[in-house]
Amino acid sequence: MNKPILAVAVALALLTPAVFAQTAKPLARAPAPNVDLKRAIEIVNGRCSLCHGAEGESASPIFPRLAGQHPEYIAKQLADFKAGRRKGTMNDQAAELTDDEMKALGVFFGEKKAKSYAIREEDLGAVGRYIYHKGNSFSGVASCASCHGPKGDGTVQLPRLAGQHAAYIEGQLKEFNKRERTNDNAIMHAIASKLTELEVKAVSLYISGL
């Protein structure tokens, strides 16, 4: 990194906490678009909560946590499930949803507070931390942090990972590797195909604790 860019990065890093403190909200993001949250709550209580929990907190590792996930990402995945671009249990669940309902569901879950796990296997977590932040330059794996962010917050274009169940992350990495996650955009396939079994376990565990 050259010096001017480094200076800007440092300045930004120093500024950010102050900016966040002024607009202190549980989740710092753009104001929610105008959506029908009442309708979202009806749908969640009627169906989604059975698997993902009433607040998207999902107590079972089989079902991904949705709390704190980016609304745009949720809406896109629902549209992909509806259209059959991504395959799984969710195809039936998304079949009847309208675009407005998908947007509202995204906003509903996006506003919920995310949790994270306490990591018990410290050594494995440490391997995961290395992969997450540094990648593996020996096998050509990019650092996860370079896209998903150092805290796993993701962005509007890519998912939040922080606090997700390790088993779900692991499952998705395996699906990306085999191209079974049929709506992927090839980036995650390239990454997952270079991860070893140990790296998959370790990075999934580390992410669950972010």
Ligand code: HEC
């Ligand atoms: C019968 C259980 C079940 C129900 C009910 C259910 N889901 Fe899911 N959902 C899953 C499973 C399992 C996955 C993981 C992907 C897969 O394997 O299909 C998932 C994945 C998702 C994802 C993708 C998450 C990610 O990180 O990529 C979203 C978004 C989602 N569900 C939203 C919803 C919404 C909204 C509802 C209610 C309309 C709902 N789900 C109802 C089981 C369920």
Ligand code: HEC
């Ligand atoms: C070059 C950018 C980039 C890098 C580096 C990257 N990812 Fe991703 N990741 C994405 C994008 C984009 C998606 C959205 C899915 C898609 O479109 O294929 C994604 C999706 C995911 C998902 C699915 C999340 C969900 O909720 O279903 C997981 C898990 C994941 N990435 C893990 C990782 C891990 C672990 C690493 C590091 C070894 C990593 N990613 C590195 C861009 C990246």
